[in-house]
Amino acid sequence: MIDIAREQSPSETWLADLLRRTADAGFQALGLYLEHRYAYPSAPWAAAPGCVTPDMIARLRPIARSAGVRMIPFLNTLGHMEGFIRTRGGEWLAEGRALYSAQICPSRQDCVRFARGLVSDALDA
Numbered sequence: 001m002i003d004i005a006r007e008q009s010p011s012e013t014w015l016a017d018l019l020r021r022t023a024d025a026g027f028q029a030l031g032l033y034l035e036h037r038y039a040y041p042s043a044p045w046a047a048a049p050g051c052v053t054p055d056m057i058a059r060l061r062p063i064a065r066s067a068g069v070r071m072i073p074f075l076n077t078l079g080h081m082e083g084f085i086r087t088r089g090g091e092w093l094a095e096g097r098a099l100y101s102a103q104i105c106p107s108r109q110d111c112v113r114f115a116r117g118l119v120s121d122a123l124d125a
Contacts, residue, residue, distance in 0.1 A: 001031030001074065005083070008037065009050025016063050023067035030064070033074045034122070036083030041124075042117030045089035057125040073122040077115035079103045 002018065004010050010018075022030045032038075032052070039047035039054060047053075057071070064071050082102040084090040093111055094101035104111040 001033055003033045004037045004052060005033050005035030005080075007048075010052065012056050012059060015052075015056070015060055019060065019064050019067050019069050019071075022069050028068055029070045029072055031072045031074050035076055035080060036087065038073070038075070038122070038125075040118050040121040042121050043084065043090075043114070046084050046087045048087075054121075054125050073125065075118055075122055077104075077118060078106055 002010075019030060034052065036046050036048070037051045039051050041054065060071065079102060081093060081104050085094045085101055085104070093104040093114060095103045095105040104115065106112065
């Protein structure tokens with residue numbers, strides 16, 4: 001698994017090379033730990049410069065397929081959500097005060113819909 005959630009900006013070329021190296025090492029899957037570093041279509045306000053995009057994933061898919069590597073998205077839907085919460089437009093997600101909160105509130109239907117949107121976006125990619 002590669003952690004790209006910590007404000008990292010992997011290039012498409014770097015990810016393509018990583019897919020090939022993953023196959024060369026004998027692995028058949030590569031986990032992408034995303035948090036808010038993916039440009040989720042359902043949360044366009046959270047897409048920061050340098051994040052992985054759906055178009056990038058679409059271009060990487062054939063490379064992964066030819067290498068025999070499956071890309072698996074790992075995303076958060078409850079905790080570790082500070083990247084969304086502390087982005088302008090995401091404050092409403094916070095379970096507590098937005099400045100200190102890292103969790104969205106699972107008892108609020110708008111937060112549940114938001115989380116479902118993230119999952120749907122990841123599956124669509």
